[in-house]
Amino acid sequence: MEEKEKGALVKVEKNEPSRRDFLRGAFTVTAGGLVVFTGIATPKPQVAIAQEKPKEPPKDVYKYLFASRKYCTGCRSCEYACSLKHDKVVRPSVAAIHVKRFWGIVDVPVICWQCDDPAPCIKACPTTPVAIKRDPKHNGITYIDKKTCLGGKCNKCIEACPPQFLSRHPDTGWPIFCDTCEGEPECVKACKEQAGNDLAPCLREEKMGLGVNMAYKEVKVADAAKDLLMELFYPSKGGR
């Protein structure tokens, strides 16, 4: 069933603002989202969008990852891919994406929401000038100024992070930020590779750039785990 749905999904242009806002609304209303989304994104308007594609992405468009949490198998291949890309080693403890397993049953992928202004981590940063910067390319929060960041002496951004995403680098003490690999996230590719044969990937390529899964936004990790646990009790077939 999921495979079919995936086939029907159309890759929507990533940086088209009006469309993004519209879909974001759609996700807020429908938690399940998928079916509605499939219905809207028929191939027809895509042609129109392709023609209207702006040359420079507008400044207020952020790159996000989109995680359909219920498909996460907890394989951590996203963590592997992330550390391989940024540190050239397999080391999940420095990855800018985390998978937390609860009760041995549910797995919660924890991703950066790339919050709108004012981003809580930037707001919480006590240094002058503020050490946490937005990437001017796509406005996502991507890096820290290692000269000004207080590193292990300060915990403000980690405490302020609403998705509880920020973690500390085990060697340097600096917080680890997600740069979405300049728009081509390795974690999404790795997730896609792991999935298949009756299981859809958790990190959705076709929904990247549209935003964080709004159905899950403002949900803490532990609450997300409880949601996923409750979801087990709904009728559905074969873990899909």
Add this chain to the structure above:
Amino acid sequence: MIPKGGYFGKILEVNLTNKTAKPREISDETYRKYIGGSGLGAFFLWNSLKAKANPLAPEAPIFFGVGPLNGTYCTAPRMSVVFKSPHTGIFGDSQVGGSFSNELKWAGWDGILVTGRSRLPVYLYIENDKVEFKDARPLWGKDTYATDQAILAELKDQDVKVACIGPAGENQVTYAAIIVDRFRAAGRAGGGTVMGSKNLKAIAVKGTKVVPIVQDEPFMKAAKAAFKLAVEKEAWQNIKRWGTAGLLESKNWGTGSLVTRNYQTTWYPDIAQIGAEEAERRFWKRHTSCPNCPVHCMKIGVVRWGPYAGLVAEGPEYETGTMLGSNCDVAEMGGLLKAIEACDALGLDTITMGNVLGFAMELIDRSLITHADLDNVKLEWGDVPAMLELIKRTAYKKGKAGQLFALGVKRMAVKIGKDADFYAIHVKGLELAAHDPRGDKPRGISYAFGPTGGDHHSGDSAPTAARWAMINSLVMCTFVAGYPWGPQTPPIFTNMLNPLCGWNMKDEEFWDAAKRIITLERCFNVREGISRKDDVLPKRLMTEKLPDGPKKGAVVTAEEMKKMQDDFYKFYGWDDNGIPTAETLKKLNLEFAEAQIKPFRKA
């Protein structure tokens, strides 16, 4: 020489008597000979134990071993636990998946060797180089799931991985399991019992290090190629889709090796009630996997019907589903899952427990024991509440029934006497797993020659036994390391190992390492008195023909058994009696074993 890559070059030596923990350096030469996991464990076990030593004595070691590939990109998410088995009295080793092994590697250790006995219950907390002995008195008596959760809560860290024992291990039931990640078990041969004898309730570990790699690029290339093989291999597509539960049906309708009613038959038409299709229709809700594994063979679901509604469980897997399902004539999914969950929570080996229950049910049928012998628990075929009651009594060794069941089928048969022995299905004291060798003859090789006894993890021919020894030492999972079999097999491994460890291992050295590991494990068993007479399948499987099913009439004949033995001994260079020859020991650099093995050879 210090290893260049793949290994951290040290294991953690823990002595629970004096509460000391110190690193012990291991040289590259040792690693290259014994690889890690089972192989390295066998080496430690041989050196630190004398023949006929008590497996539950404080000085008996238990080794939690990982291999060079754990913690790298290669999908190798398993850990070997090596010890002398209190259940069989011979070599004991058991593998477990889950996230514990990689975390242990990332903490900078190639293994943990635990000896001694703590006066009070403790658990170990390892965070990279820091090792703490923590009070486990509040955890003692808790089931495995509660223990796991209590430790995570105490350490306030969701990323810590825990391997623990349940009440069965504490109460010294000889087939207690070590449970990882709530649902994964190093179940066979009684590792949990050894942990319990040391008053070691659990090991919690968290690591943030990086596995050193000598040549990054060639290693990644080889690891990715191996990964691709694992993803694309057709056989594993079924595992991906159905988990091992898919085998329940295929072994019944196709292979004819589904163990049913204590090995009376392999034909169980009710299998549809507990098979994968039914599980998918009514039960499964999630796929779950070990680190970096594309197979995601674990399926989790919720029972939403009947007396066990609300139960969140994992399974049924092939072995658990067969031994507690068709073997006990349980044709109800909810009851089966409850029985599996009960064994996991209490820390019992589901395979042995299923065997024991099926054995007892048949003995009641044949009036060799009565319900009075079981404290009036009315055990009948397929009676789940009675099974649950007896599982619980076994874990606590409560009453006559609990005491009896905690023995395992071999010693139960001795205690019951009469011809109960004929119905006790075990090799060297370890109960067979869920494949009937009459329907699936190659599997008989694994049972007859497996170093731990009736173990299904030891290959289905002499050469594949060597591959299994390597898989258990590396420590990989058969679902991803089940690479195509043939001359191309060793290069798949060596292409990864050479750039990882800075070796130049050729095919021949790879085979030699595998043969060395198997032969050393054999030497350990020879020292305990094992020889050709013990490498046989149970009498029932060699005399009683299968009454129905696709392999109707099949039986393992004495000639077939003799051929299996001859072929196996010849391949490994053992003599007619199954004792490694002096030349073989010399060739495999195992000269140190010669003095102790010599008395066992016929003059």
